[in-house]
Amino acid sequence: MQSAIYWRSNGPSEIIGILGGMGPAATADFYAKLVSVTPAGTDQEHPRTVIWSDPTVPDRTKALLHQGPDPTPWLIRGSEILRAAGATLIAIPCNTAHAFVPGISEHVGLPIVHMIDEVALHLAAMRPRVRVAGLLATTGTTRTGLYQEWFDHAGITLAMPDEVTQDTEVMPAIQALKAGTRGTSTAQPLARAAHRLVEQGAQAIIAGCTEIPLGLTPESIPVPLIDPALVLARAVIERTRTTPHEAQ
Known part of the structure; x- marks a missing residue:
């Protein structure tokens, strides 16, 4: 049988979930960076991505320093929406939101790439x-x-x-x-x-x-x-990168 070159991922095909909206411009900027660092020559070589951009998440600094509303329930809900949409890992393009990662990680059931x-x-x-x-x-x-x-x-x-x-x-x-x-x-x-x-x-x-x-x-x-958003984008793509294998 003639050998052929095909593409196979290292494990299940990854779907990137972006937990965003903190703020919307930063989320859009992160997705643009994710696209820019992807070694792709066609549309089909880019990773599948789900974006949940929720600008109603309470201010993270106010929550940490001024007894503002805890954003954790919003972050958990957003993570659950991403999981239901098929995401297999989550990236959070907001530095301050990472203070709440320990409180949401146990509820998410998905790996969070820590920026x-x-x-x-x-x-x-x-x-x-x-x-x-x-x-x-x-x-x-x-x-x-x-x-x-x-x-x-x-x-x-x-x-x-x-x-x-x-x-x-x-x-x-x-x-x-x-x-x-x-x-x-x-x-x-x-x-x-x-x-x-x-x-x-x-x-x-x-x-x-x-x-x-x-x-x-x-x-x-x-x-x-x-x-950090660019560093995170590269780390996420590294985890979703596919490598060529030879089939006999």
Whole structure:
């Protein structure tokens, strides 16, 4: 019998579930990045994807710091909708939402590709080695230590904005980006905050809120800008990648 080349996945065919809406622009941006990093030459070579974008999920920073509504029930419901739609793994393109992953993972029954863990692994593999990374993120992410735990394991020290910079530059810029504002009014405050972290010794800057890459460009800072959404997209595609096998 003549041999033929066919494609077979490593295990069951994966369907990516994107738990989004936090915010909608970041979700759309993540899907675009997912498409851009997929090694595909045709439509049919892209992975099947289900997107649940729910902008009614309560504010994650308010929940963590100001006794706002707990977003966990919304995240569980969204995960269940993705599972019912056929998703076999879940990606959450929102940094602060990862504070609630332990509370939803036991209810989901699907693997969640952990964005912050993937960023820590990515930085640990960079050469020259990154020993200090600057973090620009929501106040909820910075104050609850979401990145610190993972980076401690990777041997990376975090540099973060002081309280004034966080309150007057970083958070206003993030809120403006969520509202659809683009341009110098958002780019300049983020760039100033990033430069201060570089002055503190940061060898890379983490755009630790998925809206930040919409306002801060790699060209505006003198060190690498790490986009967690892009890192997550690559990690997800790596898990769904198919490899050619020869059939006899």
